[in-house]
Amino acid sequence: MLFATPLYAQEAPAAGYNPESILALKSLQLLDQRLNAIGYRLVEANTPYCTDRIVQAGLLLHDIDQYPDHAIARFALGFDGPIAINAVAPDSPGAAAGLFAGDDILAINGMTVADIPLDDPEIMKEAMDYRRIAAVNNLLDNALSQGDVVLEILRGGEQRQVTVESRPSCPSRFQIEVSADRGASANGKIVSVTSRLAEYFLNDDEFSAVIAHELAHNLLKHRDQLDAQSVNRGFFGQLGKSAGRIKSTEIEADRLSVWLMINAGYDPQAAIRFWTRYGKEHGKGIFSASTHYRWKKRVDLFEEEMAKMAVMQPVDGKYAPPLLVKMN
Numbered sequence: 001m002l003f004a005t006p007l008y009a010q011e012a013p014a015a016g017y018n019p020e021s022i023l024a025l026k027s028l029q030l031l032d033q034r035l036n037a038i039g040y041r042l043v044e045a046n047t048p049y050c051t052d053r054i055v056q057a058g059l060l061l062h063d064i065d066q067y068p069d070h071a072i073a074r075f076a077l078g079f080d081g082p083i084a085i086n087a088v089a090p091d092s093p094g095a096a097a098g099l100f101a102g103d104d105i106l107a108i109n110g111m112t113v114a115d116i117p118l119d120d121p122e123i124m125k126e127a128m129d130y131r132r133i134a135a136v137n138n139l140l141d142n143a144l145s146q147g148d149v150v151l152e153i154l155r156g157g158e159q160r161q162v163t164v165e166s167r168p169s170c171p172s173r174f175q176i177e178v179s180a181d182r183g184a185s186a187n188g189k190i191v192s193v194t195s196r197l198a199e200y201f202l203n204d205d206e207f208s209a210v211i212a213h214e215l216a217h218n219l220l221k222h223r224d225q226l227d228a229q230s231v232n233r234g235f236f237g238q239l240g241k242s243a244g245r246i247k248s249t250e251i252e253a254d255r256l257s258v259w260l261m262i263n264a265g266y267d268p269q270a271a272i273r274f275w276t277r278y279g280k281e282h283g284k285g286i287f288s289a290s291t292h293y294r295w296k297k298r299v300d301l302f303e304e305e306m307a308k309m310a311v312m313q314p315v316d317g318k319y320a321p322p323l324l325v326k327m328n
């Protein structure tokens with residue numbers, strides 16, 4: 001494995017992010033791999049409690065067109081063709097199939113990447129450089145939803161065929177967003193964590209606390225709820241009634257996060273450690289705007305949830321999260 005200079009060694013990752021630098025691409029890939037690994041573990045471990053499930057292989061794919069300099073992307077990330085694997089989550093169907101980052105995807109169930117149609121209206125909504133990867137992801141998702149999938153890959157100049165198991169999990173995918181700001185968000189389907197925030201975590205338990213909070217928003221369908229109530233989530237959404245509704249979704253996300261963490265084998269106490277450290281270092285900011293509880297109150301919520309777990313009998317080592325049970 002190539003060890004790259006981590007992004008945190010730079011002044012400001014977004015400003016200093018030079019897509020033509022091999023180390024920058026490799027650092028970004030390492031963050032994506034870490035996020036994908038923790039995120040997949042959270043969605044996989046909590047599957048029994050999710051009503052809506054999706055089938056995903058724990059793979060993060062990328063397109064060479066996402067990178068301005070193709071020669072550097074080929075060298076740093078192992079592209080031979082247009083579509084390659086960026087990350088494979090441990091213990092995922094992708095890992096079980098023996099797939100690795102750097103493997104090129106040539107065909108999915110016999111459909112070659114070059115022949116995948118890009119004229120679907122949904123695909124046309126994507127920016128030009130993201131249409132092919134969106135189409136490939138859709139094809140893979142659809143194929144997996146119908147059963148095991150045969151992937152044709154290219155590794156070290158050799159063509160191989162692997163079979164990827166169709167295995168359900170809670171919905172959500174994970175991606176790093178290159179930014180100098182510390183932030184994380186959930187759009188209902190994807191959890192995004194900025195590169196700047198991803199570098200801030202001391203360990204995977206802390207990282208899992210933030211991913212679990214954002215994942216909780218997705219699993220509890222908060223985005224749909226807020227849209228249905230036409231809550232203004234923009235700047236003025238911080239005021240009045242909107243703020244109250246958003247705050248209640250934040251409280252729910254905090255409460256559910258520690259259950260998601262413990263079920264995936266992460267230490268829920270890390271949520272307290274992380275948010276306390278973050279709260280002390282950032283008196284103001286995204287996590288403590290009027291819609292978000294101040295960190296001391298958030299710690300109380302985590303402690304309340306952990307007290308509930310302490311008197312519960314786990315089933316197969318897992319604790320049924322009350323907020324998800326309520327949805328079923």
Ligand SMILES: [Zn+2]
Pocket residue numbers: 213214217250253
């Ligand atoms: Zn939140």
